[in-house]
Amino acid sequence: MSTHDTQPDAAASSETDTDRDTVVLEVFRYQPDDEDAEPYYETFEVPFEEGMTVLDALLHARDYGDGTLTFRHSCRQGICGSDAMFVNGRQRLCCTTQVSDLKQPIQIDPLPHQDVIKDLVVDMDHFYDQMHAVDPFFDPDDPPSNELEEQLQSPENREKIKMATRCIWCGACTSSCNIAAGDNEYLGPAPLTKAYRFINDEREGDERRKQRLEQMTDDHAVWRCQTQFSCTEVCPKDIPNTEHIQELKRLAAKYDLSLF
Amino acid sequence: MVQLQSHEVIVVGGGGAGLRAAIAAHEAGADTAIVTKLHPVRSHTGAAEGGINAALRDGDSWELHAKDTMKGSDFLADAPAIEVLAKDAPENVIELEHYGMPFSREEEGTVSQRPFGGLSFPRTTYAGAETGHHMLHTMYEQVVKRGIQVYDEFFVSRLAVTDEPDPTDRTCHGVVAIDVRRGDLWGFEATRGVILATGPAGQVYDHTTNAVTCTGDGQAMAYRAGVPLEDMEFVQFHPTTLPSTGVLISEGVRGEGGILYNAEGERFMFERGYATTDGELASRDVVSRAELTEINEGRGFEDEYVYLDMRHLGRERILDRLENILHLAEDFEGVDGLTEPMPVKPGQHYIMGGIETNEHGQTCIDGLYAAGECACVSVHGANRLGGNALPELIVFGRRAGLHAAGVDLGDPQIVTGRRGAVEDWDGTFETEIGAVDPEPAYTDSGVGTDVVEAAIDAEQTRIDELLDREGGVRHPEVRRTLQRAMTDHVNVFRELSGLQIALKEIRSAREAYQHVYVEDSGKTFNTDLIQAIETQNLLDVAETIVMGAIARTEFRGAHWRAGHQARDDDEWLKHTFVSWDDGAPSLWFKPVLLEGEKTYEPTIRSY
Ligand SMILES: Cc1cc2nc3c(=O)[nH]c(=O)nc-3n(C[C@H](O)[C@H](O)[C@H](O)COP(=O)(O)OP(=O)(O)OC[C@H]3O[C@@H](n4cnc5c(N)ncnc54)[C@H](O)[C@@H]3O)c2cc1C
Ligand code: SF4
Ligand code: FES
Numbered sequence A: 001m002s003t004h005d006t007q008p009d010a011a012a013s014s015e016t017d018t019d020r021d022t023v024v025l026e027v028f029r030y031q032p033d034d035e036d037a038e039p040y041y042e043t044f045e046v047p048f049e050e051g052m053t054v055l056d057a058l059l060h061a062r063d064y065g066d067g068t069l070t071f072r073h074s075c076r077q078g079i080c081g082s083d084a085m086f087v088n089g090r091q092r093l094c095c096t097t098q099v100s101d102l103k104q105p106i107q108i109d110p111l112p113h114q115d116v117i118k119d120l121v122v123d124m125d126h127f128y129d130q131m132h133a134v135d136p137f138f139d140p141d142d143p144p145s146n147e148l149e150e151q152l153q154s155p156e157n158r159e160k161i162k163m164a165t166r167c168i169w170c171g172a173c174t175s176s177c178n179i180a181a182g183d184n185e186y187l188g189p190a191p192l193t194k195a196y197r198f199i200n201d202e203r204e205g206d207e208r209r210k211q212r213l214e215q216m217t218d219d220h221a222v223w224r225c226q227t228q229f230s231c232t233e234v235c236p237k238d239i240p241n242t243e244h245i246q247e248l249k250r251l252a253a254k255y256d257l258s259l260f
Numbered sequence B: 001m002v003q004l005q006s007h008e009v010i011v012v013g014g015g016g017a018g019l020r021a022a023i024a025a026h027e028a029g030a031d032t033a034i035v036t037k038l039h040p041v042r043s044h045t046g047a048a049e050g051g052i053n054a055a056l057r058d059g060d061s062w063e064l065h066a067k068d069t070m071k072g073s074d075f076l077a078d079a080p081a082i083e084v085l086a087k088d089a090p091e092n093v094i095e096l097e098h099y100g101m102p103f104s105r106e107e108e109g110t111v112s113q114r115p116f117g118g119l120s121f122p123r124t125t126y127a128g129a130e131t132g133h134h135m136l137h138t139m140y141e142q143v144v145k146r147g148i149q150v151y152d153e154f155f156v157s158r159l160a161v162t163d164e165p166d167p168t169d170r171t172c173h174g175v176v177a178i179d180v181r182r183g184d185l186w187g188f189e190a191t192r193g194v195i196l197a198t199g200p201a202g203q204v205y206d207h208t209t210n211a212v213t214c215t216g217d218g219q220a221m222a223y224r225a226g227v228p229l230e231d232m233e234f235v236q237f238h239p240t241t242l243p244s245t246g247v248l249i250s251e252g253v254r255g256e257g258g259i260l261y262n263a264e265g266e267r268f269m270f271e272r273g274y275a276t277t278d279g280e281l282a283s284r285d286v287v288s289r290a291e292l293t294e295i296n297e298g299r300g301f302e303d304e305y306v307y308l309d310m311r312h313l314g315r316e317r318i319l320d321r322l323e324n325i326l327h328l329a330e331d332f333e334g335v336d337g338l339t340e341p342m343p344v345k346p347g348q349h350y351i352m353g354g355i356e357t358n359e360h361g362q363t364c365i366d367g368l369y370a371a372g373e374c375a376c377v378s379v380h381g382a383n384r385l386g387g388n389a390l391p392e393l394i395v396f397g398r399r400a401g402l403h404a405a406g407v408d409l410g411d412p413q414i415v416t417g418r419r420g421a422v423e424d425w426d427g428t429f430e431t432e433i434g435a436v437d438p439e440p441a442y443t444d445s446g447v448g449t450d451v452v453e454a455a456i457d458a459e460q461t462r463i464d465e466l467l468d469r470e471g472g473v474r475h476p477e478v479r480r481t482l483q484r485a486m487t488d489h490v491n492v493f494r495e496l497s498g499l500q501i502a503l504k505e506i507r508s509a510r511e512a513y514q515h516v517y518v519e520d521s522g523k524t525f526n527t528d529l530i531q532a533i534e535t536q537n538l539l540d541v542a543e544t545i546v547m548g549a550i551a552r553t554e555f556r557g558a559h560w561r562a563g564h565q566a567r568d569d570d571e572w573l574k575h576t577f578v579s580w581d582d583g584a585p586s587l588w589f590k591p592v593l594l595e596g597e598k599t600y601e602p603t604i605r606s607y
Helices: A054-064 A125-133 A155-166 A172-176 A178-182 A189-199 A206-216 A230-234 A241-256 B016-027 B062-072 B079-098 B131-146 B217-225 B284-296 B315-321 B323-333 B389-404 B448-468 B475-489 B496-513 B527-551
Strands: A002-005 A022-029 A040-047 A084-087 A090-093 A106-109 A116-118 B002-012 B032-036 B149-152 B154-161 B172-179 B185-196 B235-241 B259-261 B306-309 B342-351 B354-356 B368-370 B574-579 B586-591
Touching: A022 A054, A040 A054, A054 A106, A054 B475, A084 A172, A090 A172, A090 A230, A125 A189, A155 A189, A155 B131, A172 A189, A172 A230, A189 A206, A189 A230, A189 A241, A206 A241, A230 A241, B002 B016, B002 B172, B002 B389, B002 B448, B016 B032, B016 B131, B016 B185, B016 B389, B032 B154, B062 B079, B079 B131, B079 B389, B131 B389, B154 B185, B154 B217, B154 B448, B154 B527, B172 B448, B185 B217, B185 B389, B185 B448, B217 B354, B217 B368, B217 B527, B235 B284, B284 B306, B284 B342, B315 B323, B323 B342, B368 B389, B448 B527, B475 B496, B475 B527, B496 B527, B527 B574, B527 B586
Parallel strands: A002 A040, A022 A106, B002 B032, B002 B185, B032 B149, B185 B368
Antiparallel strands: A022 A040, A084 A090, A084 A106, B154 B172, B172 B185, B235 B342, B259 B306, B306 B342, B574 B586
16 A cells, blocks of 8 residues: 655644544555556545545545546536545545545545446446436427427426436446346346336327336346335435336336236 | 547537537438547536526517627627527427426426526526536437437547648548547548537636536637637626535526625625616626625625525525525535525636637538537627527537538528638737747648548647656646636736736746646546646637737626726727637637627617
8 A cells, every 4th residue: 555645745744534634535546557457545645625525635636646546527516427436435426525524534436336447437338328228318209290389298297207307327326236236237226217207207108108118127127126225325416216216116017917 | 559430520529519419410311420528418518507598488589589698798799690599599499398308397387487697588498407417418318319429538639620821721521539448549530520519618717617627628629720719808707606616506596586795784786886777687797796896895705705695585496496506505615595695706607709600600611610618609799698508509509510411501691710801909918929839730631531640640749748758747737827827817807917917827837838747658548648638728728818808908798907997899899819820829800790680789788
């Protein structure tokens, strides 16, 4: 384990995690271009600032410390979904997590159950594939023919799908899910929430709804869920994924019984 | 390993403008691909909160939308562009509804609209306080539906453009991109056209609502290839950003009735006479200046911010329409917007200027288009109205996509490039500007793939140089110097002396950049290298902002100049252009077009 002191004034830093002026990060490192690359943990000490997020701390470690430290990030405000990581044993967005809310040293790992590309960057391809697998697009039975004609939707129906439309594709939920970890083909929470969003959108129509429900009865869809709620707990957008999946189970059961 | 791909239309960027352009080009039958440094859903369009303007309802009309936009622009927008925006917006917004976008709804099931600053009708169509998120995801879904190819995490670093002396004779044949994940250089030939939709450049400032990735790449690449950047001095500072991070609190809060007050408890917009009719809903430049005046004169809180209060709107209304704001205030400022006022101050938000285009998205280089925030068509002039950027993305993204795919959109009224009534600036800068070490021309005007291959070679040389340098300056340091200079001297209030200092500091940052080295020498996911290139882009873009700000000796829209405290229509009804001129930039003007289908007589702009 190596230590990087990124404080301009090295003498002022101390080793203890009770020192409120310093943030200690234990960061997972993996540099695939190095020969015989092996993962390791590296310690960074960065000066604490009021309101500092985990992302701020990582940026400081990178920009004032080690330029090879690699992680995705963009918006800094919890909307782009780039920086979900495993922080102190839990999937979180680094940019919306306050350092002051965490125990130190803060351990930062890449999202579990995904291949690591480099340091904190994971391969998202499988997650995207699963998202794409549910036909994640609006596809009405009868599209309006007039360019200015609105498809009506009641405020109640909009409210019903509201939480499901908030997903930012961060991958935290799938990463937290034991079932997804064991069954690579399981669609996983976010894709199922996406399906929920369209199945419950009154604008699409019955035909499309049937096709979507048909998919929900597949072996690797809703029935796999064992209601462990981890996906709901970690979701940074407070999306009740488990509830959505439970409701889809009820709809899928009805569909199986050809009640539609 | 170098890879070569060919498509008819290459769209650079997967934000709102890029996705809409790609859908249009694809629907017009062109083989289209999106090349983007971020996965599309990570684009900053997702951060837009307030809404999207379109005249959809009885009592509203495209004429009113056009008139409001022209007034908001302080009469520096081009009438033909504004009229296209106002006319196309209704259909294009309803098209988003047809794509399934979850707009907020009225009881009868139609899409909701709300008031926004500077609008004579409540035409800002919205989806909660997360309109951009829904728009971005909805359009990405449509891209998936159509199977349009997306090369994501491909960083475009150079355009493949021929090198005739006059930029208006040049042709764009494609782009060069770094495959971020694997580190290989790719050439993308575009047989019909390249559309730049690379978004904002807010990272030239350090207090900004823009993402870390908003680094003006498209603007800088087009500029260096010979396309002039237009009206770059016009930078919008949004009046309500959180002091700690620059995170935006949507204008929707004021649209719904939120109020601003100072440390003396005054509702200063009214009580101190800044905007006695519209108050908090005056245009953004007006409100930002008012806030800073209050703060500078000692009536701010902690000498830094004022308060934005929405408590009186009531829990139900806030949760229904502004819920996202509660999360932002809580996460980033630790404030509960239901029970406490929120601290706010102005922050960089939007750049009105950009890559010069006509109404079809065409630049002066054949085969090169631009759309979205990186472009300047121009609909925002000296000040953009809230809710007018999102319609710009879809209206002009779509048109660029159609035109690039070969659809006839008629004759454009806007003339691009150094043609027509051009007037040269007769002033001088105190500092040297432009390239420190001009790059040699890198191509012969040849056939498509030759030009792309030559561009790949040139890019390889630049990258090798960056990677081979050992020791020197790190790019975050250069970036910080730049951001500080811009924030200190090229902000809401501008003085000549400060602008000259900024130009000098940019010069020294440019010189320091000659010694920038990249610590990470690996191929895989080398963000150190990407950020080094982005920093170069920021330097080029920032310099054009300062040049324009020095040249424009009047006060118009977002551009306030000490010593020139009036709008000067006799002298300044003209657009500023900065062209790179192969490393020795020049500044010139062309008249603003106030005549379209309607004529827009400049009037005093008061709210
Ligand atoms: C916080 C915030 C709130 C806003 N709210 C509103 C609002 O309510 N209403 C409104 O009308 N406007 C609003 N705006 C303005 C509006 O959202 C933006 O102007 C607009 O979204 C920009 O869209 P774009 O498609 O041009 O760029 P972006 O969405 O930023 O997309 C740029 C794309 O280009 C890609 N890219 C960039 N550089 C490269 C490169 N070198 N190589 C490859 N790809 C590249 C990126 O990956 C990205 O996909 C807001 C802006 C902000 C910041
Ligand atoms: S459901 Fe939540 S945790 Fe899962 S991808 Fe979407 S936002 Fe992230
Ligand atoms: S940086 Fe965008 S979600 Fe955290």
